[in-house]
Amino acid sequence: MDLAIVILNWNGKSWLEKFLPNVIEHSDESVIYVIDNASTDDSISFIETNFPNVSIVQNKTNFGFAGGYNEGLKNIQHEFYCLLNSDVEVTENWITPVAILFKHDSNIAAIQPKILDYNKKTHFEFAGAGGGLIDNLGFPYCRGRVFENIEKDNGQYNDETEIFWASGCCFFVRSKDFWTQNGFDARFFAHQEEIDLCWRLKNSNKKIFYTGKSTVYHVGGGTLNKQSPQKTFLNIRNNFSMILKNSPISTLLWLLPFRLVLDAFAGIYFGYQNGISHFWAVIRAHFSFYKQIPETIKLRQKSQISKFYQEKWLVFKNFL
Incomplete structure (x- = not known):
């Protein structure tokens, strides 16, 4: 699988220090990139010193989540992207079920794994949980999370199924489909840009999938506090x-x-x-x-x- 794991960073040295070794350990032959959104801390020098095999793409300014990925990914040429938050812990063989799904159905554009709470690993995490859906009024929600109610993971979402949107915290996407839609809407800056992209993909008759056979743990709120x-x-x-x-x-x-x-x-x-x-x-x-x-x-x-x-x-x- 020609996969680029791409982490967007803005003054996130502490997250990189904590989670980047784990991503490297469990990412097989995938190429790992860090797109830096004009950080003012020493993130870049830290990566260069400690992880010389991680490729760095430097944006000229902080474009936010949406624009930051759009700008940085222009310099990354791979068949698949995994857009991964810097505050995510991955697990052994987390990529394999995703690769199998992409190979099985060429009409699948994006895939999300099961997302559990890093600080409470028995429960789902707010940003994505067991796959994203949207109600008739346009409000997004997730299997495993409705409003502030978070479910315990009892294996109820260990399935593989089509969903409405995949979480940007761990977002696998075919690069061809990403660029066919001109990427994220940069005007969003952050929040719901992945839902918008998935909606556009679905309007173009593409599929968005969830796999409960792959698991990651997300801290959440690492960039912008939930109460902000x-x-x-x-x-x-x-x-x-x-x-x-x-x-x-x-x-x-x-x-x-x-x-x-x-x-x-x-x-x-x-x-x-x-x-x-x-x-x-x-x-x-x-x-x-x-x-x-x-x-x-x-x-x-x-x-x-x-x-x-x-x-x-x-x-x-x-x-x-």
């Missing part, structure tokens, strides 16, 4: 943009207005629960989304437009 107002801002704005960009027009006409109203009330709740900074984050997210609407509309998949007319033709044909 900035995380609230990014999640809400990016979710709106994702819905506008990828939903069928027939769904979009009712969903987006309903969600905008619903999230306005959610902002009041967030403010009450977490403080005024979170309420303000919701307001900022709305206005940032409004500002991006013209560009988001331009980015809408052509397949969505054609799908809309195909639906209308089928209705008209059945009427005749």
Whole structure:
């Protein structure tokens, strides 16, 4: 398997020191890269001194998760990528089940392993758990995690199945499919960019898969704390943009207005629960989304437009 394991780093020397040896140990013949997002710590010198076989790609500035990977991956030529968070512990033979799935079905574009909590290894981890899904209102959730409720791993998700989205914390993807979709939406900066990419891939008739035969352990919150107002801002704005960009027009006409109203009330709740900074984050997210609407509309998949007319033709044909 021509696989590049690619770790995005920004001032994460402590994570690299803790987890990079583990990744090297269990990654067989895969080539390991670190894309550095213009770190100001000594991450680069640390890698060069201690891990000379790890290739380094240096971005000129901090492009965030989405833009950082987009820029760095331009310099990495392999058939498959594994985009791996720096705060992830992998396990023995974690790559093999993924390689088998990719070989079995050429229409699979992306795959996620089982993601458990590094600090509570009997339970799933928030970011991905047993595979990502999305509800009718456009809210993402996971098998093994709904809102803040995290399940214990009792083997209930040891299966291999198609899912809606794969977590960016450990994201295997065919490079051809990644670049066919022009990578992540760099405007997202961070959060839900992998869901948006998976949605675009599914709209292009590609499959997203989960395998419970491969396991990794994720610390979570290593870059942006779960309670950060900035995380609230990014999640809400990016979710709106994702819905506008990828939903069928027939769904979009009712969903987006309903969600905008619903999230306005959610902002009041967030403010009450977490403080005024979170309420303000919701307001900022709305206005940032409004500002991006013209560009988001331009980015809408052509397949969505054609799908809309195909639906209308089928209705008209059945009427005749």
